Amino acid sequence: MARYEQIASDLRDAIVRGDYPIGAQLPSEAELALRYSAARGTVRQAVALLAAEGLVGSRQGARRIVLGSERSQSFAELHSFAQWARSMGYRASGTVLSSRRRPCSPSEAVRLSLEPGEEVLDVLRLRRLDGEPVLVERTVYAGWIAPAVERLDPECESVTQELYESVGLVFAYGEHLIDAVAAGSEDARLLDVRRGSPLLRQRRVTTTQEGRPVECSDDRYRAGSVTFSIRNSTAANPLVRRAGD
Amino acid sequence: MARYEQIASDLRDAIVRGDYPIGAQLPSEAELALRYSAARGTVRQAVALLAAEGLVGSRQGARRIVLGSERSQSFAELHSFAQWARSMGYRASGTVLSSRRRPCSPSEAVRLSLEPGEEVLDVLRLRRLDGEPVLVERTVYAGWIAPAVERLDPECESVTQELYESVGLVFAYGEHLIDAVAAGSEDARLLDVRRGSPLLRQRRVTTTQEGRPVECSDDRYRAGSVTFSIRNSTAANPLVRRAGD
DNA sequence: AGCTCTGGCTTGTTTGTACAAGTTCGCCTA
């Protein structure tokens, strides 16, 4: 662990513990540098990390202030339903309901950087939290990863983790589109809600470290089961609003 | 504009223009430093900006790669419906349907850092895109900003901008919770949809530069009108999934 | 009392240097 990560971790703990309550001022960079025997630049990297997490805010000339004290999860926990569920103390389970190969559609070819007509793997999964069905996942995997996906246990808990352990695949980058849709008849049946009832939809495309697209997915959460949370500031915000399509 | 922002802007333009297509490698830091006659540290700040926007990805030892080419909007455009709409080429309008003062509830007192029972301003607004109603905003303003809000034109297009111009208020930080809900009867009537149809809900709390909460709001978008988009990576992601509440 | 202004404090930007750690690719060998 890098020095600046240690410092960030230490400060984060202090904030979560309540040493610096919401609204309080953080020590100045100079003081922190002295306290941790580090250069000012290193301290700045640490607090930049906390700022990116939305825990502290800063303005030129004024001391940094604490904005929040909730610890935010890692990328892995956002990407992987199972890892997120586990970290929240839920028991996650899932079932593959169907899995078949087919040629990709033109729009999928674009999103997954495939040749038109190249083969993809289409998987329908139902995910549960503590036994309750909360999520229908319709995922399209690029052909080159399909064999590894097909080898997975249909009841496999964490696809992300299994793929990492079996073929060393790392999901590194993702783009997510979030909106609301009405439950179709299949959604309704699987999630045990009425047809037309509101679902939170997350469409995503995930790529490897090298920027190679792996999968795109249409995930639908039962209303009330899951909420997305974003902290942002004038400095940095990756969340954008888009016109409906 | 700082040097690193200029460099970032230049690189961003090149990416958007297609000089560096998706999947392509960016020049090395050393080469960029030479090209822009800047120190390597300055170049690193520039590409860090692009990485935070999700435009490029990076791994130690390998060249940076281009992940996307869409320009993401600024915080102001996320926060302000009107500014976002304008930047997307839509015509935004809005109407205040009701506005009244009342004592705050216990939960509001916590979220807005108020004394229990302190007065707040409750505003119901309907927002339109190109004349079509797409958003119902139920906003609660802290008492200290209420007078300035009440002075606003009921048809005021951009509340954010007006408050900045009239009292110098800057919305600097925000926390957003996103989920899906069914339209209530009032929602349905205002948005011209059927009761129970899906809406995308964004609950937010916004604070000033000093960390002082200004408003909390419950915004409901008609399904299909607006999508939220997030790019993230293993390095940084402010978006988190939360259990429903 | 209320106002202005200034000086010190704090964060922001930039440059330079050095080394650590991971990737890539060509060369050499078995």
Next chain:
DNA sequence: TAGGCGAACTTGTACAAACAAGCCAGAGCT
């Protein structure tokens, strides 16, 4: 031909120094 090895390249981390720019409180003035 397949595999291993290593050199060159590239990004990550850390330190030091200097100046710019913005904030704030206290001194001093009206």
